[in-house]
Amino acid sequence: MRNIYLIISREYLERVRKKSFIIVTLLMPLFMIAIMVAPSLMMLYGTSDQKQVVVVDHSAMVAERLMATPEVTFIIEEGISKDEACSIYNEESGIFGVLYIGRDIEARDSVQLITNSSSSMVLEESIASQIEAIVEREKLHAYDIDNLEEILAEVETNIELSTYINDGTGDEESMESTSSGMSYILGLILGMLLYMVIILYGQMVLTSVVEEKASRVIDVMVTSCTPFELMMGKILGIAAVALTQIAIWAALIIAASKMLVPALFSPELAATNDMMMNTVMGTLGDTGYIALLFTYVTLFMLGGFLLYASLYAASGSAVDSVQDGQQFNTIIMLPIILSIIVMMSVFNDPNSPIAFWSSMIPFTSPIVMIARIPFGIATWEIIVSLVVLYATFVITTWLAAKIFRVGIFMHGKRPSWGELWQWLKMK
Amino acid sequence: MDAILKIENVSKSYTGHKALDDVSLEVPRGAVYGLLGPNGAGKTTLIRVITRITMAEKGRVLLDGKPLTAEDVYHIGYMPEERGLYKKMRVGEQAMFFARLKGLDKQEAERRLRHWFDRLSIADWWNRKVEDLSKGMAQKVQFISTVVHEPKLLIFDEPFSGFDPINANLLKEEILGLRERGATVIFSTHNMASVEEICDHITLINKSRNILSGSVAEIRRTAGGNNFEVLHRATDEEFAAAIASHAIILGESRGVVGGYRETRIAIPKDEDVRLVIAALNDKCQLRALREVMPSMNDIFIRAVNGTL
Structure with a gap:
């Protein structure tokens, strides 16, 4: 020993x-x-400049309602085709890309993001979810319900699930x-x-x-x-x-x-x-x-x-x-x-x-x-x-x-x- | 004979190779004992059995008449041929570590080490890093670590290999000094000069077996005993005629200073040396006739080749 x-x-x-x-x-x-700190710092400083996206909306449903976010702002172009938009807003224009929305929004390949440089997942998510929300809202409006906005606000719910281990009492204190x-x-x-x-x-x-x-x-x-x-x-x-x-x-x-x-x-x-x-x-x-x-x-x-x-x-x-x-x-x-x-x-x-x-x-x-x-x-x-x-x-x-x-x-x-x-x- | 160490019929084999085959020997107390043999003969294995690094499959090792126990390592000091030190440690710390592993307490270890460091004049190196030591210095530290616990049995495996002549001599003096103070020393070596110089007993191991054991003087006498050098003034022809049938001439004669010639002869065991002297004295102006002891080197080679 x-x-x-x-x-x-x-x-x-x-x-x-x-x-x-x-x-x-x-x-x-x-x-x-x-x-540990890096993710917080990246959230603060990691995003690059706000990007500008030109919207060519042939469905006439989405463009008006798109909201600017910290990642992206939208410029609406009316009365031009997708091809024209792409040739004007090319790489030299300083514009990030063109968001094209076809006439029938739910058709296949009808919503396109054509970018001048590589895109990011955050940006794509943000644009896609905005468009989804807009279309859903539009469909609800089609049912012609009164006070739709109030009803929607009222039904919005957030649930917190508290979990406990069962000790036989059911008393959350113990x-x-x-x-x-x-x-x-x-x-x-x-x-x-x-x-x-x-x-x-x-x-x-x-x-x-x-x-x-x-x-x-x-x-x-x-x-x-x-x-x-x-x-x-x-x-x-x-x-x-x-x-x-x-x-x-x-x-x-x-x-x-x-x-x-x-x-x-x-x-x-x-x-x-x-x-x-x-x-x-x-x-x-x-x-x-x-x-x-x-x-x-x-x-x-x-x-x-x-x-x-x-x-x-x-x-x-x-x-x-x-x-x-x-x-x-x-x-x-x-x-x-x-x-x-x-x-x-x-x-x-x-x-x-x-x-x-x-x-x-x-x-x-x-x-x-x-x-x-x-x-x-x-x-x-x-x-x-x-x-x-x-x-x-x-x-x-x-x-x-x-x-x-x-x-x-x-x-x-x-x-x-x-x-x-x-x-x-x-x- | 008062034997401090007895090896009785020890056998040991490694995977598919017999390293020791029924080896027996006795080391007299107070002796400087040479363990000789060619490389790979089994010397190191035998030492490892004695130091309990490996266990023999057959046979016994007795220290002071009792079978070796784990405690006995405190009575044995072993300096292996391949010796290293922990490079990152300080010299004093390193020596303290080995001394304490040998069972000395802190104060006693430091007291003895300081003494040895002074004695071998490396006291200034106590606080230096081991990696800064020269090879000779490192060997001194290793030597001190081997003897610091004053073991009664010391084992040195090729102790002089790598030492410069000055340090080798210093080491030899220290080893003989330890013997004076009552220690028994076992050497493993194939440096025959050092064997003749300091060993009084030897065992020669070859191909895992003990082929020759005994005191150095006796072995040399029995191995040689009939070779002589004759100093005379005769020509080769005169010399041959004079010696006639009494002895056999070995090789050419050679001239030495003062007009004398030196001739080697072998006198058969049954021949009376006095007759040879008389014959030579008569005809050859005999000046000297001396017995030539075979060197340990000769004996070693002859024993290994089976021509002894």
């Missing part, structure tokens, strides 16, 4: 003291904040309120976080073992400690680095968002998204829930990392260079990538059989389960998943240690699968 502790602290200190560690640790939150939107975002963020941690730090284990082997320190090390101690020391040392880095990130992100979030989200925005906001605020304010979630995240992250780190350590020991490790790396990556694919389907139905089983199978469970947890998963499922995960970690570590013990002394040719099997069986 003493040796493992010494190796852990050596691995830990060597990495934490590196300049690159300090730089990455400080810059990463800025990068993440930039990603029931837990949920929001799939919130769960989706939380699940996605946590799933991606685990994915990143496993890959990033798992490969760090591989690199570390290969370097130890290449620098021949391993020959000196193994007389002072067992290969198992060395392997565990490396894995746990890097796990400690990961936890440190993530703890610093979490602290920085929380501190930054406490200052930045109020500045970014205007009160009007908060008012419009009332329900969503309330759930978010409610969730974030529920310290008990946060603590539980944090515990689960830590447990699954650690379990997932340890499981994969043992595989990375074994493959690192079997090769001479990081490049040679790529073949093993690809195979280790497969279940991790699969986890991400399954995670995406989890968001449609967090309780589907595939979601359930892949959150029990240890190689996919860390990422899939952590993505499901925000949707509210039975505690027994989480516990079973954790037990299976940690039990598998013990088995893979045991197997990895067998390969490690032989592999670290092997130099030269990359071992074949048959040779690896021989190593496993070796006494």
Whole structure:
């Protein structure tokens, strides 16, 4: 145990003291904040100038009622054909394009947008929905209903669906309120976080073992400690680095968002998204829930990392260079990538059989389960998943240690699968 | 013989290759013991069995008469042939790390290391980065890491490879000093000059088997024992006539200073050396006759080729 502790602290200190560690640790939150803030900034500054579209309306129904939007203004041209409009308002005219509406508006290819440069989805959506609304309104008018405008205003309805988890009482004070939107975002963020941690730090284990082997320190090390101690020391040392880095990130992100979030989200925005906001605020304010979630995240992250780190350590020991490790790396990556694919389907139905089983199978469970947890998963499922995960970690570590013990002394040719099997069986 | 280490019938094989085949040997306490053999003979495997890096399939390894346990690594210091240091660490930190892995506590480790750093005059390097060390300096640090816990059994795998003559000599002095203070030293090497110079016992391993074991003096005596160099003033013909049937002349004679010639002869074991001397003394102005001990290099080559 003493040796493992010494190796852990050596691995830990060597990495934490590196300049690159300090730089990455400080810059990463800025990068993440930039990603979070970027959409808002793009909304503010991302749209280019308001575009001018010339309308040639042969249906005589639409042109008058088109409304200018922040994206587009309309210039109505009467009494010219589509061809004439296109030849006048060509590229040199500075006009964005021509909106042509045929005589029978519902006929095929009757509404055309002919642009001088590439169009955008936002613009097309905006024009199409305006025309649809105008035509619908026109059709309603054809029924000749009195006070149509008042009636339409009156029937306009907006429903907010509040969702709760049934606790048998039906009392919304005691029931837990949920929001799939919130769960989706939380699940996605946590799933991606685990994915990143496993890959990033798992490969760090591989690199570390290969370097130890290449620098021949391993020959000196193994007389002072067992290969198992060395392997565990490396894995746990890097796990400690990961936890440190993530703890610093979490602290920085929380501190930054406490200052930045109020500045970014205007009160009007908060008012419009009332329900969503309330759930978010409610969730974030529920310290008990946060603590539980944090515990689960830590447990699954650690379990997932340890499981994969043992595989990375074994493959690192079997090769001479990081490049040679790529073949093993690809195979280790497969279940991790699969986890991400399954995670995406989890968001449609967090309780589907595939979601359930892949959150029990240890190689996919860390990422899939952590993505499901925000949707509210039975505690027994989480516990079973954790037990299976940690039990598998013990088995893979045991197997990895067998390969490690032989592999670290092997130099030269990359071992074949048959040779690896021989190593496993070796006494 | 008081043996500190006994290897009894040890066998070990790697995938499809027998690295050690029924090897037995005894290392006397306080000896400087040479483990010789061509590349790939199994020396390193044997050392790895002794240091418990790998386990033997058959046979036993006894330290002080008891089978080796995990705790025994604290009594063994091993400097492998391929030795590395963690490049990013500071020199002192690195040495402390190895010393503490060997079971020393922090204060004791630092005290001993400071002493050794002074002794090998690398004290100024304590706070420098390992990657800034020259090769010789790095080797000193590795040597210190091997001996700092004062093990009773020291194992050096090709200790002089890569050392410049000055450092090699320094290292040799330090190793002999450690023996003075009670340590037993095992060398693995194929540098025969160093074997003659400092080893008192050897084992020669070839093709995974122990083919020759014993004290250096004895081995040289039994391997040689009948070759002599004669210094005289006779011509080759006179010399041949004088020696007649008493001995066999080996090769050409050669002139040496003072008008003397030197001729190598082999005197058969059943021949009385005094008769040879008498015959030569009479006719050839004999000045000297001395026994030629085979060099360890000769013995090594002959043993490996099976002509010893």
